[in-house]
Amino acid sequence: MPYVPYGYSGQGQFGVDLVPDNPKIAIPVVGQCKLRESASFTLKDLKAELTKTDGFPGSIKLYVLYTTATRHVSIQDALQSGQYLHTRSNGETCEVLIVYWDDITDLECVPPQLRAQMFPGAFQLFSAATAPAADSAAFIASLHTFKAFVPTVFPVQMFHWLESWNFALGYVPSSMFNRITNLCIEIDRAEHGKNGVHDFLYIGDRSVLAKCLPAAERFFSAVTEFRRVINAHTIGSSLDDGTEVQTLGGLPKDAWAGITAQWLEAAKWLASVYRRDVLGEVSD
Known part of the structure; x- marks a missing residue:
């Protein structure tokens, strides 16, 4: 049943x-x-x-x-x-x-697509580990482009924000969220451009984003997932001091904890991917 x-x-x-x-x-x-x-x-x-x-x-x-x-x-x-x-x-x-x-030791009763939503980071790691190996020379070339270019569109200040922001507040600054949203749009266009919709690649830096693949797959997935979980329940609003935010203000307060916990997990995953893949740091 x-x-x-x-x-x-x-x-x-x-x-x-x-x-x-x-x-x-x-x-x-x-x-x-x-x-x-x-x-x-x-x-x-x-x-x-x-x-x-x-x-x-x-x-x-x-x-x-x-x-x-x-x-x-x-x-x-x-x-x-x-x-x-x-x-x-x-x-x-x-x-x-x-x-x-x-x-809980077995999640086979949970549909695969739902498990992927519950544990996006784990599924991304698994898919990366089981995916056919890319040509080494092509991967290394994309890795050089990725490490050089991504910090220009997702600077280290944004990484520090991910690690320090108090998501339990129930809102995120629109200035930060809009930058992430715009990046996700460009990532989507770059991926489509690389897969055959070449007209997308003539605009802005999408051709450079496309050249970041396949090395950027994990980062692209993590930043897209972060934007998705924030966008799923928020509305645009302003604080008393005029700061524009994306907020859970339209939902009952007792619904916030579960949602902001998802925000925090997505932020932790994105920050860990940035630390490893962009900054080249090895986590303890």
Whole structure:
């Protein structure tokens, strides 16, 4: 049975994030997802989520909570008997199952295209490792062009910004984002130009960007992915001091954490690619 999100952040979800896709089939199994970067998920937190289910209109016989949190002793103690049960206000009793990210060893149940969105960096590394080897002379020539040219369109100051910006603010400066957007457009035109749409290559420095391939593939992919995750949920706005930004201001505040966590991961990946491929530094 496929599952779908139940409502949206900010709506009354009653401690339930995932429900069966077919409402005509009464499957009393629901899911909840809790992202925890550093904070613990305790028995008190679990009980608070279970109490919310009193408002859920459907039957619940199994409540599955998925979390990236590390194990907490309070929950481990509660599970000593091997089973944890919760009784809802309507008298219905449901079993509670907790699945930690550390327990996940096989992602074959997740469609490949979704896995690629979840772990873009890993997929890019894998594709680079398994792709047919390019001609060494051509690769070296493209590498020289790449290292010389990319710092002119993505200077080291932008790299430092990636590593220092507080993405949890829920916005990024438009001045920085617009530079990245314009670069992504030029990368797209350069790639199409290299693949046969030659008219694109007459404009600006696209012919030079095209000559950066194949050495620039990892960087091009990382900068494009960074722009995608920022652009997916933001709108243009201005701060009180007049600074133009791309912001999550149109979304409920409780939806920000998960989105900005994606921003941070994409920024870390792009910065690591820049450090290695452009600056030539070896990470520890």
